[in-house]
Amino acid sequence: MTVKTMEPKAEHHESSMFEAVLARLDVAAKIYGLSEEVANVLRNPQKQVKVSLPVMLDNGKVQVFEGFRTVHSTVLGPSKGGIRYAMDVNDDEVKALSAWMTFKCAVANLPYGGAKGGIKCDPRKMSVTELERLTKAYTIAMADVFGPDRDIPAPDMGTSGREMAWLVDAYNKVHRGDFPGVTTGKPVGLGGSLGRDAATGRGVMVATLAALKKMNLDPKNVTAAVQGFGNVGSHAARLLSEQGIKVCAIGDHTATFWNEKGIDVHAALRYAKENGGILKGFTGGVEIINTELLTANVDVLVPAALQNVITEEIATQIKAKLIVEGANGPTTPEADHILNEKKIIVVPDILANGGGVTVSYFEWVQNKSGYYWPEEEVNTKHDASMNLAFETVWDNTTQFKTSMRIGAYITALKKVELGIKAKGVF
Ligand code: NAD
Numbered sequence: 001m002t003v004k005t006m007e008p009k010a011e012h013h014e015s016s017m018f019e020a021v022l023a024r025l026d027v028a029a030k031i032y033g034l035s036e037e038v039a040n041v042l043r044n045p046q047k048q049v050k051v052s053l054p055v056m057l058d059n060g061k062v063q064v065f066e067g068f069r070t071v072h073s074t075v076l077g078p079s080k081g082g083i084r085y086a087m088d089v090n091d092d093e094v095k096a097l098s099a100w101m102t103f104k105c106a107v108a109n110l111p112y113g114g115a116k117g118g119i120k121c122d123p124r125k126m127s128v129t130e131l132e133r134l135t136k137a138y139t140i141a142m143a144d145v146f147g148p149d150r151d152i153p154a155p156d157m158g159t160s161g162r163e164m165a166w167l168v169d170a171y172n173k174v175h176r177g178d179f180p181g182v183t184t185g186k187p188v189g190l191g192g193s194l195g196r197d198a199a200t201g202r203g204v205m206v207a208t209l210a211a212l213k214k215m216n217l218d219p220k221n222v223t224a225a226v227q228g229f230g231n232v233g234s235h236a237a238r239l240l241s242e243q244g245i246k247v248c249a250i251g252d253h254t255a256t257f258w259n260e261k262g263i264d265v266h267a268a269l270r271y272a273k274e275n276g277g278i279l280k281g282f283t284g285g286v287e288i289i290n291t292e293l294l295t296a297n298v299d300v301l302v303p304a305a306l307q308n309v310i311t312e313e314i315a316t317q318i319k320a321k322l323i324v325e326g327a328n329g330p331t332t333p334e335a336d337h338i339l340n341e342k343k344i345i346v347v348p349d350i351l352a353n354g355g356g357v358t359v360s361y362f363e364w365v366q367n368k369s370g371y372y373w374p375e376e377e378v379n380t381k382h383d384a385s386m387n388l389a390f391e392t393v394w395d396n397t398t399q400f401k402t403s404m405r406i407g408a409y410i411t412a413l414k415k416v417e418l419g420i421k422a423k424g425v426f
Contacts, residue, residue, distance in 0.1 A: 017096035017307070023333045025099075028409030031400050038417050041425075042102070045095055046079075046113075047071040051141040053119070055134045058127050067138045069117035069145050072098035075419040078149050079115035080105055080357060082156025082185075083138075083163070085131075089118035097156075100328060100350055101357070106412035108354040108389050110361045115151050117142070123158045135163050139170035146171060148181035148367075154360050161187040181367035184360035193363035195378035196356075201235025201304075202379065203355020204326045206386040207347045208240060208300060211322050214394065215345065223262075223298040225249035225320070227290075228305030229279055232326040232353065234269060236302055241265040245300065249285075249293045252305070254278040256293050257285030295319060303330035310335045318344060325349040340403050348405040350412065351393050358385050 022043055029039045053065040068091060071079045081101040084094075094116045102114030119138055123131060145151050146167075155164055164186045171182045180191030188194060195202075212219055222245050226237040229252040241247045246262035255278075257263060263285050271282045294301065294309065295317040303309055304326030310318070315335035323339065324347045325331065331339070331346065339346055359382055366372050389411075396414075397407025 016092050017329065018092050018099070020329065020333055021096045021099045024336075024405065024409055025413075028406045028413055031402055031406060032410045032413055034413050034417060037425075038413075038420050041420055042073070042099070042413075042416065045070050045072045045098055046074060047145070048091070048095070049142065049145055050091070051138070053134060053137040053141060055130065055137055057130055065134060065137075066120045067117070067141060068094045068119070069142055069151070070094045070098040070115060071145070071151055072114040072116075073102040073416065074113040074151075075416055075423065076102075076106060076113050077111035078113065078147070079151045080110070080112040080154070080184075080360065081115035081117065082154045083159050083167075084116070084118040084156040085121050085123040085158030085163075086118065087120060087122050089120045094118050097328065102416065103409060103412035104350040104354050104357060106415040107350050107393060107408050108358050108361075108385065109392075110357065112152075112357075112361065115153075116156075117153060118156075131163070132166050135159075135166040136170040139167045140174055143171060143174040146182055148179050148364070152181070152360075152364060153183045154357070155185040161185055161190075161192060164192075165190050181364050184363040186363070191363070191367050193359055193366055193378055194373070194375040195382065196359045196363055197231070198235040198239070199359035199378075199382060200232045200326065200353050200356035201237075201239055202382060203358065203386050204232065204236040204302060204304065204324055204352055205239035205243060206355070206383050207352045207390055208245070208302070208322070208324045209243060210387060210390040210394075211324065211345060211347050212300075215322065217299065217321075220244040222246070222300060223248045224300040224302060225293050225296045225298045226302040226304055226326075227251055227256075227293050227309065228303070228327065229268070229272060230277075230305070232356075233302070233304035234272065236304055236326050237263075237265045238269060240300075240302070248298055249288070249296050250279065251288075251290060251293050252279045254280035255282065256288050256290050257282060258288045258292070258296065259285035300324060303327050306330065308332055310339075312338055315339050315342075318342070320344065323347070325352045328353065336403065336405060346404055347390075348408045351389055351404070351408045354389060355382055355386055358382055 051067045097116035105112040186192040301320035307329035310331040312334045315338035393408045396410045
């Protein structure tokens with residue numbers, strides 16, 4: 001097994017997410033021996049667009065919103081990445097997430113580059129009609145950035161299939177045609193793919209099983225804790241428990257629960273469904289505090305909610321032997337160093353949560369061919385793709401005697417470097 005690492009500590013400015021990406025990129029580039037020229041191309045996003053969006057509110061007043069889209073790379077294909085609606089969306093975060101998408105798509109073997117977008121807004125404080133006008137204004141402002149063969153958005157935090165359907169509608173009107181492949185994550189029936197909803201959680205489950213196999217652990221004797229009970233966390237917890245893993249802790253922003261005998265995840269899902277999507281008031285476990293879930297006495301920890309939750313301080317207290325990152329960026333570079341020292345295996349975000357973009361790619365392929373696959377076919381293709389990505393990263397991790405995070409970056413760098421060199425630079 002891995003992970004004796006001589007990895008240099010990744011240095012970065014703590015407040016910048018993009019700096020955190022560059023810190024990992026620099027470590028991987030050094031270990032792999034990436035040329036300075038190629039590293040420099042990847043340090044600088046290809047295109048950054050910022051728009052102002054005057055939108056009529058329901059009360060007749062006009063509010064101006066800020067919209068962002070960063071295309072980090074199109075070396076391996078059209079850029080791909082979600083659109084986030086949140087008050088803390090900013091240039092730095094969008095840039096960081098766009099670079100992660102480049103690496104994630106390369107690790108997952110998809111013919112895509114990376115991008116990310118967002119609007120600074122609080123979707124929970126806006127009406128449905130305001131959100132529709134905002135989404136359509138953003139799409140029209142980005143009409144020359146997006147395109148089924150150019151830049152393909154998807155949902156992210158604060159957006160869903162609903163926003164993607166509005167986006168397609170506005171894009172179709174600007175470009176006078178029918179372009180379902182301009183975005184993914186659409187509702188099933190409007191060009192969406194079966195299996196997309198659970199795909200990221202499914203990928204987390206497949207990656208967990210693959211890692212346990214390397215560690216010679218039988219899922220039936222393994223316990224887990226899952227932070228976050230939204231799209232990624234709820235499907236991950238359900239699918240892990242269906243594989244015989246005892247999920248002892250779950251939690252969301254309203255409450256966290258512990259049950260030594262294992263939480264009945266299906267009961268928790270039913271509870272959340274009946275209670276506005278939240279876990280507060282669930283009685284299938286004792287209530288614990290949020291950070292206790294991260295340091296709980298379990299074998300597998302799945303952070304599937306927020307970024308930067310595994311800090312240096314938390315890392316020193318983590319008891320899990322395996323961390324599978326459902327969320328994007330849940331571990332700080334400083335915490336990485338401690339986890340490496342403790343020989344905890346971390347299946348990194350750019351590998352572990354790649355199931356979502358993989359099934360987005362299948363959606364795009366189905367849109368292009370106009371032929372839709374049954375769910376079993378989507379799942380079978382997804383699992384094969386995820387297992388291949390895991391094995392490739394594992395091989396690079398072993399070959400370069402490094403952590404799986406840096407092994408994943410090296411996997412991506414190899415592919416992007418090949419693309420940059422083969423296409424040439426002028
Ligand atoms: P979501 O909005 O559906 O769910 C987020 C969950 O996190 C909710 O249950 C929420 O209550 C919980 N949460 C929020 N604050 C919390 C806190 N302080 N403590 C504990 N839980 C908290 O979002 P999602 O789509 O599940 O995304 C979660 C993460 O996974 C994000 O980092 C996202 O970028 C990443 N991700 C999502 C996908 C996807 O397909 N949805 C794909 C790749 C990566």
